Amino acid sequence: MTLIDVINLFDTDEKCREILVRLRWPNGPECPRCKMPVIELETDKQLFYCKQCDYQFTVTAGTIFNDSHLPLQKWFLATLLLCEAKKGMSAHQLKRTIWGLHKGSYKTAWYLCHRIRAAMKEADRPMLDCTVEMDETYVGGRKKGSGLRGGAGKEVVIGIRQRNGDLRFFHAEDAKSGTLEKYIEENISTDVDVIVTDTLHAYQSAVGDIPHKTVRHTDQEYVRYEDGFCVTTNTVESAFSLLKRGIIGSWHKISAKHLPAYLAEMEFRFNRRKSSSLFLDTLRHMITAPVLTFEKLTT
Numbered sequence: 606m607t608l609i610d611v612i613n614l615f616d617t618d619e620k621c622r623e624i625l626v627r628l629r630w631p632n633g634p635e636c637p638r639c640k641m642p643v644i645e646l647e648t649d650k651q652l653f654y655c656k657q658c659d660y661q662f663t664v665t666a667g668t669i670f671n672d673s674h675l676p677l678q679k680w681f682l683a684t685l686l687l688c689e690a691k692k693g694m695s696a697h698q699l700k701r702t703i704w705g706l707h708k709g710s711y712k713t714a715w716y717l718c719h720r721i722r723a724a725m726k727e728a729d730r731p732m733l734d735c736t737v738e739m740d741e742t743y744v745g746g747r748k749k750g751s752g753l754r755g756g757a758g759k760e761v762v763i764g765i766r767q768r769n770g771d772l773r774f775f776h777a778e779d780a781k782s783g784t785l786e787k788y789i790e791e792n793i794s795t796d797v798d799v800i801v802t803d804t805l806h807a808y809q810s811a812v813g814d815i816p817h818k819t820v821r822h823t824d825q826e827y828v829r830y831e832d833g834f835c836v837t838t839n840t841v842e843s844a845f846s847l848l849k850r851g852i853i854g855s856w857h858k859i860s861a862k863h864l865p866a867y868l869a870e871m872e873f874r875f876n877r878r879k880s881s882s883l884f885l886d887t888l889r890h891m892i893t894a895p896v897l898t899f900e901k902l903t904t
């Protein structure tokens with residue numbers, strides 16, 4: 606879906622609501638409270654009514670769109686922009702693109718971005734299999750060039766990626782062996798062929814009995830061939846480099862509180878980078894995601 610498609614296909618509030626109804630209730634509208642089928646009232650506001658619990662509601666009730674005064678067309682445009690921004694987009698940039706330089710408020714754009722981002726999350730993610738690369742990186746913090754792994758004030762991000770497959774990002778407490786082991790257990794299939802990491806000592810005990818190969822980054826080794834098998838963590842590192850360019854170029858500073866949400870956004874988009882239904886898929890997540898209040902985001 607291109608920007609032109611979104612502008613042409615969803616040029617009225619009614620058309621936006623129609624697609625949201627289909628995405629929220631593929632088997633026909635139902636009551637969010639008692640799950641029974643409902644009737645559509647003959648008003649121009651597209652209201653639904655449940656006889657069982659005498660409840661009147663719209664398609665956006667109880668979702669991430671809840672109580673928003675923004676026109677749905679603006680929501681749709683913002684969603685497309687975030688879907689298409691491989692390295693992420695700042696709320697400032699989004700505000701300028703949708704409202705213009707002197708209109709709209711940064712706060713509105715920021716809240717909008719966060720609600721779309723909150724929906725870019727996977728509930729059930731399959732275990733990673735075959736060849737899996739795992740690495741850790743450090744983001745944020747004020748200390749530059751300390752040269753130390755995990756310099757003070759920096760946040761640890763663990764990346765796990767199935768080669769030619771899906772990516773997972775985690776904001777971790779630390780990169781100690783017990784922590785790494787937990788992420789391996791929760792995300793990597795027990796019959797994985799091999800896990801490739803760098804030589805960080807903590808991986809040795811974290812991987813346990815799983816076949817494990819390491820690449821010696823400390824000796825400037827990034828790729829090595831063993832009987833035709835490529836020992837490298839370059840494919841998870843390419844995802845880290847997108848993340849870092851997002852942080853440097855688009856988001857500038859991310860608080861530890863919001864880091865998991867940015868990681869989920871990066872991961873969601875990365876895993877659908879070849880999908881032609883990214884936009885509709887994101888809308889489906891948004892119309893089925895729970896309310897996210899401004900208070901919850903800021904306290």
Ligand SMILES: [Zn+2]
Nearest residue numbers: 636639655658
């Ligand atoms: Zn009901």
